Each structure stands twice: as structure tokens, then as C-alpha cells.
Amino acid sequence: MKCDETRHYLYVYLDGEATILRRWRIRRHFRQCPHCEDGFVFEERLKLRVREGCREEMPRELVERLRTLLQGHADDGM
Ligand SMILES: [Zn+2]
Numbered sequence: 001m002k003c004d005e006t007r008h009y010l011y012v013y014l015d016g017e018a019t020i021l022r023r024w025r026i027r028r029h030f031r032q033c034p035h036c037e038d039g040f041v042f043e044e045r046l047k048l049r050v051r052e053g054c055r056e057e058m059p060r061e062l063v064e065r066l067r068t069l070l071q072g073h074a075d076d077g078m
Contacts, residue, residue, distance in 0.1 A: 001026070001028070001029045003029075003033060003036055006029045006033070006036050007036065007039065009022055009026055010026070010036075010039065010040055010043060011043070013026055013040075014040075014043055014047055026040075
């Protein structure tokens with residue numbers, strides 16, 4: 001499995017929707033490629049932090065600022 005393929009399925013893996021075979025192939029790639037494993041650990045921590053953050057009420061001002069920021073990115077074609 002290649003790096004770009006692994007990164008593509010990383011999010012499927014993180015969402016817990018990857019098949020057993022896919023999980024195995026991703027884990028096997030991690031053993032050969034510490035760079036992808038680092039990326040996975042980072043995304044996993046980020047996901048956990050976002051999940052924890054969602055339990056708290058986000059300040060309205062921050063939500064508005066984020067929305068503006070995201071819309072700005074959308075205009076850039078992202
Ligand atoms: Zn890789």
C-alpha cells in the first residue's frame with residue numbers, strides 16, 4: 001500500500017468504518033513508514049480533541065469567526 005492510499009483511508013480508519021483487511025494493510029504500512037504513522041497519531045489526537053471540545057458550548061463569537069474563516073476558504077476554492 002502506498003502513502004497516498006494510506007492517507008486516503010486514514011479517515012475511514014479513524015471513523016471506524018474500515019474493513020479488517022484495510023485496517024491490517026494500514027497498520028502494516030505504518031510499520032514500514034513512520035511518517036504516515038506520525039500523521040495518523042496526529043489526526044487521532046486531533047479527532048479526540050475535537051470530540052471533547054464538542055461537549056462544551058462554543059462561544060457564539062468564536063462560531064461566527066470560524067464560519068467567516070471557512071467561507072473565506074471556500075471562496076479561495078478550497
Ligand atoms: Zn507512508
